[in-house]
Amino acid sequence: MTSLPLFAVLLPLACGSPPADPGQIAARIDARIDERLAADQVVAASDSEDFEFYRRLSLDLTGRIPTADETRAFLDDSSEDRRAAAIDRLLASPRHAAHFANVWRSILLPEADADRQVRYLQPGFEAWLRDQRQARRSFDGIVRDLLTVPIVGPDQPPQLVLKDLQAANPIAFIASKEADPGKLAAASTRVFLGLRMECAQCHDHPFDRWTREQFWNQAAFFSGLQRKGRGTFAPLIEDPAARSIPIMDVDAVAPALFLTGETPDAGSPASGRTALADWITRADNPWFARAIVNRVWAQLMGVGLVDPVDDFQELNPPSHPELLDELAQAFASSGFDLDLLYRGICLSRAYQRTSRLTDPSQSEARLFARANLKAMSGDQFADSLLLAAGVIEPDSAAPLTRSQDGTRRRLLDLVAAQGADGEPQTSVAQTLLLMNGRNLTGGRAPATTQTPDGGEATAEEAIEQLYLRTLSRRPRADERTLIEDYLAAAPAEGEPPLADILWMLLNSAEFQWNH
């Protein structure tokens, strides 16, 4: 029980002097990545071109491709620090907070994808996440508030889960897990510690060293929670003194006990949830900083240093163990500052490399010799498509949530995420939608007959505008030639041929992938 299963490979974070500013973090990343590339005799790909970098950065930080105007401004900026400035600018935008909320909603509340009732909780939960990020909350603070959301004591009238659809509230995490101690323990350890303990719910973990009792030790921290009634919206109460739980199907009771073997402070009047949240978010928790750093790394780099991101265990070592530790240390000692982490990774040469294969040695995604292709989430794809197709206006106001826009909702229903991890996947449903969908290009001529300053656009200008809107770059000469030949050969009747060019661009892999 007091054995510390992972400590052979995963020590508490050392207290050296971690890289402290984004530049230092980027330098450390490149040193570690390059070291490994050299050892494996892999040639790193060249730096990305500006358009490639900016499109990737926009998708990664704000959840959609840039508008034509944003792209043009960036491409025409010749200042030395334009990339660093773009990182700062996009991190500060309200779209970044919205994208952060989408990403973490799907991690923390995956039930909303499948369960209509849980979906009612989604707007308030996303609003809460958005507010936290917009206010630059530290990540440990976000996690602590999420786990310790106040719930009334057993002698009071039970607390409603849903009072106002739109009001920011983190209680959806607990409600979506049905306030069930086992489900909450499984989700918290998986998301915040990168550990998969679900299998240990019914038996000792088959591939790992977690015991069934340890799983229930974690569940015991949530054992005071009670639903008064059935269903997702059943009101809740909590007995803050509860610290133990019966083990399923066995005649035994598990006390609340941390995975490090330590016992929570018995005299504390706070609930078990508070004790667990405090322990999870401690700077010296051996898993928390690593698990979060790894998730953010995977979001930006396409694959985690530990892959899958929630499978920290001896048989699944990190690709770059020193780098993982150093990033975790930097993150923890900054007070879990997400901006530092995003800046550090995005500034690295590893992040800014081209995704093109420039040498046959670059096939292994986990070596980061070139930028990995990333699947777009449903949200990223829907927002990018609606923007590029001219269905929504490129305003910078708060983004649409799922429930606020019918077109977006239908699109999300039709086009699921392009695969959860790894390379983008293309479905026939998505392809048919893009090839034949009536509301995307049909019936709406592309709004490119005017130049940005209001004049009548030539065909050449119109093509450039379409490229900026969809692929976030200007067309190359060889592309212009092919397109001009196509336009010249097009018959006079039928759809305007420029609509075919927009069709072609929206159907291209370059548009559909985050590359």
Add this chain to the structure above:
Amino acid sequence: MHGRRGMERGTLTRRGWLAASAGLAAGATSWLRRLAAATEGGPRPYRSCLLLWMAGGPSQTDTFDMKPGHDHGGPFQPIATSVPGLSVSEHLPKIAGWMDRLAVVRSMSTREGDHGRATDHLRTGYLPQGPIQFPVLGSLVSNEHGAQTGDLPHYVSILPRGLFRAGIPPAGFLGPDHAPLLVGNQGGEGSRLGVENLALPPGISSDQAQARRELLMQVQRPFLDQHPGSAASGYRTAIDRSTRLMSPAAREAFQLDQEEPGTLERYGASQFGQGCLLARRLVESGVPFVEVTLGGWDTHNDNFTAVEGLCGTLDSAWSALMQDLEERGLLESTLVVWMGEFGRTPVINPQLGRDHYPRAWSVVLGGAGIRGGGVLGRTSDDGLTVEDRPVAVPDLLATICTALGLDPQKQNLSNVARPIRLVDPSGVPIEELLA
């Protein structure tokens, strides 16, 4: 206990199947020959699966496990069938004539009473386990058939309203190549069934469509070449599959107006009837897994009116399907499965309804690999408990796989880099049902 004809049928050999399919192709119309030609040469012998999915959970007490004379029995009377001693509801008179080709399992015993979780369980064979994305049965079968070679995909789901949830890829870790092609009500004249976005938008000629598709592949060739890998090949495959699906030959498979008016009439005017007719055409064209959904079985209120109506719809469509499959020599290579996510309470509630009931309920199997004409398992006189031969979800799925000629213990690599068997290893095929 088993019917005469069921006892006589054996497992089809490779030779036997090839002979049967050759006979089919010879008698088929030109489009069918073209489709058949596309799959000639390479593929192994296979069986098709036709799943009639009864969304909401159908009442076993009012269909295939009647309790006449008991308070729980309700107003419906049992009628005799083509199998002596086996009776079904009076509202299934046509299916009653096919019971010698069908096997009833009256001892389904499961644990999930929530629509979503039970649906996932019956359709994937697994209960949710953390992040593992389990594929549904149709996707598993599709995967066993490998890459699509003809114009049609391996898995088509007809009228799947509410069956697949937004954001959840039904093929799970098997990826989009094995996701179902969805066929729904396209609205408009006569509420036709069709595939969304399959037709070219108005104003786009097929010449223009082809020209711009060529432009697309030409312009992006450098990009795809510079990004080799599974994403690029998957993208090319999706474009290719979509284009083939838009071909006249493939679209013809969806055109029900090519059928005789009498055929349409036999299946019934309902959407489900049309769906079953379409399913037959797809099975004929070589699609190995087709499912058709009939919703409305969630009869918490006024169960008997609803079930009578649903049975009418079901009875015509299903019996027409059986007849057509048999006449075309396809029943021996097509497994037909009738099931929902659970049964309904034998106890009748005050609203004259029946509620969710996973503890004791029925499914029906027939056709390929199944001995028809029998009943497996028994429920108590009040219908509340299974008294003989309880069947769990993995047992049912293992039986379906075995009847289709698939090994339930075969493993696929999952999204969490762990091998997952086609069917939960606890599943044991029901030997009594297998031919």
